[in-house]
Amino acid sequence: MNPTAFRRALVEAGHLLPLPHQGSWGRGADLERVVLGFVARLDAMYSDRPQRTYHFGPLMPQESFQRTGYVASQTQLVGSVDVFRGGDEEHRALLAECETGEDWTHRLEPAGLMFASAACHPLYAALAGQQVSGSYLIFGHAFRHEPSEDPFRTITFRQKESVRVGTHEDCVEHRDHYLERAAALLTSLGLDVEAEVANDPFFGRAGKLMARGQRAAELKRELSVQAYGPGHPRTALASANLHGPHFATAFDLRLPDGSPAETACTGFGVERVALALLLVHGLDVREWPAEVRRELAL
Template identity: 35%
Template sequence: MSAEPTPAPGVILVDGAADDLLATLVRALRRLCAGERARHLRAPPVLAAAVAERAGYAASFPHLLAAVSRDGAATDLVLTPAACHHVYPRYEGRTLAGPEELSVVADCFRQEATTEPGRLRSFRMYETVLLGTPEQCLTWRDDRLDRLTRWLEALGLRPVTRPANDPFWGRTGKLLAAAQQADGLKWELAADVATGVRQAVMSVNYHKEHFGAAFGIRAADGAPAHTACVGVGLERLLLALRHIHGPDPERWPAPVAAALTPKPP
């Protein structure tokens, strides 16, 4: 199983065995986070530029966002920066009868400046999204954090849980980032992806009403819906597994193989 660098920094090439493992990871995450019967989407690598604007990503991290151009002029598309951005327009203008949960995988791109291991510009992201009330989102977020922590431990990755912040809270920067961390809205699970290099392989997030208000999604009581999500960088997770257990999955410890096929909780 190989994950090789390419002439473009932050872009890797995986072989068939690694691609098979990525598919196994997606199946495991679907069972673990959303259940096998939950709706699942395979999103394209492009997103409507208007959605990135409304989601707040274009204003918050313009240096990471890549526009699709034709003959030097921007089109109405950008490269997908986060898989969940394909979800919220599906619910635009709707009032939810109850919580809605679905998963999505997308090829994502962020114009990262660094070339350290695991800090990729092109990568696949798995997300599970919940739309509902504040109580539903917080309960779900905490449950998924517990599930994923135990799963990473079963995979032998020795995850480190740490608070973090997201880019869609505006460009006021440090104050909002500090407030987000203080409120515990985002937690990352980090693992070693190379010797001396630890990266966040997944996160659990509570967005409050940010996306509900931006896309006119309402809970049953008429208030803007709240949202939460799980986000997993699939190549980073692959690199962490390869770093800890070696390049041949057939030689990995039996408990790791068992953890790759978890039963739904």
């Protein structure tokens, strides 16, 4: 099946409700039940260690987001929020433009808020300046402006992540520990995942060098499936990332003894996993293998 056929089948089965903008969908009840069943399964997986648990909305302060470096490195994917702060006069002008189909958004100004590019970004902002160590279980939103007809690629989506703040060794251990368990979990659900060295989609010419460096140091590993068969790019369902001191330095995170911290995270795109399960086990969740239904409490 190719992306177009998969999209059509998902819409026909009621799993996706199209909105008139690429990469923007409503989700049906069964798809959401699979997502939440998988999230609960991840909670169980991550409960082998103490984790402080936080949930975040889609937005974070612009000033905090700038510290992530993503404005510079993944510029083509970031999203900023504009709002109206004018009075009656500007309002009249805006209305006139809106009614005649002109651009009215030039009357808006930045709210000082941006979308988190990954669910863990608001965590670093919340911990900024603190001396901390440990694991954090995060459920939140990611925004990536890459409109696409492929149902796996939506502009906003949810991520469940475990973030480690610790020494370099703590971070490597956390990455290896959960990468192994993530692969085992996805495999147990019938997904034929492979762990690959990967890179983030860095912007432009300088970005090519960054991507090469990231791959050479094997800082990013993805668990991906061959969703559409040979000849199509693989689809990443989860990734495990060593950030080194990148976020810790940017947000002034130090260990309890005052020494510099590093961070790592392992995260899942939870809608992607649900869609991959629909592709493998069929569009009717009532006919999925009993073991998979049991694992996801369907």
